[in-house]
């Protein structure tokens with residue numbers, strides 16, 4: 001059974017697929033507790049469905065709205081085995097879909113690695129308030145950077161310029177090229193975003209990384 005927080009349609013608000021219309025599956029539960037988490041409501045499930053029912057509902061939305069499915073959380077890899085069953089069924093029901101998963105990169109991606117196209121890993125820095133041991137990147141992600149599929153992107157939540165050194169140590173360890181690394185301001189509202197975006201953009205320019213706003217916050221959509 002899949003513990004689900006919500007299923008909705010919107011545009012991707014962050015990262016490499018910014019602006020793309022997508023169907024979102026937000027799974028419930030997380031193994032971390034970042035101080036600035038903006039999806040605390042996803043820590044407990046709103047409904048629990050089996051993999052077949054979830055796949056059928058998603059397939060209808062994907063056929064009607066967009067062929068991009070974004071799986072997010074919470075931390076979706078907490079339910080990786082059940083997610084595998086769901087994705088196998090979904091790919092039977094609807095062809096030519098693109099599947100992107102967003103993860104904090106602390107758990108194994110192996111159970112679903114062959115069923116996703118794009119992984120956006122967002123390793124947490126000390127600004128998250130999570131102890132270092134708990135936010136350590138899983139070794140699966142180190143091996144992923146040597147593969148051509150699925151494509152691994154990194155996305156970092158930046159609070160201040162001080163974060164860059166810690167972030168760069170992770171980028172080097174994972175061997176991800178700078179064009180697949182995104183910096184994003186830590187913000188939960190428009191004012192905070194507008195205040196921090198110039199600093200984050202200047203850092204991205206200085207170090208040759210990509211920058212991502214949080215479009216859904218600016219546009220006041222989900």
Ligand code: SF4
Nearest residue numbers: 030032033034037074
């Ligand atoms: S990893 Fe993501 S969902 Fe989990 S607490 Fe941190 S920000 Fe929230």
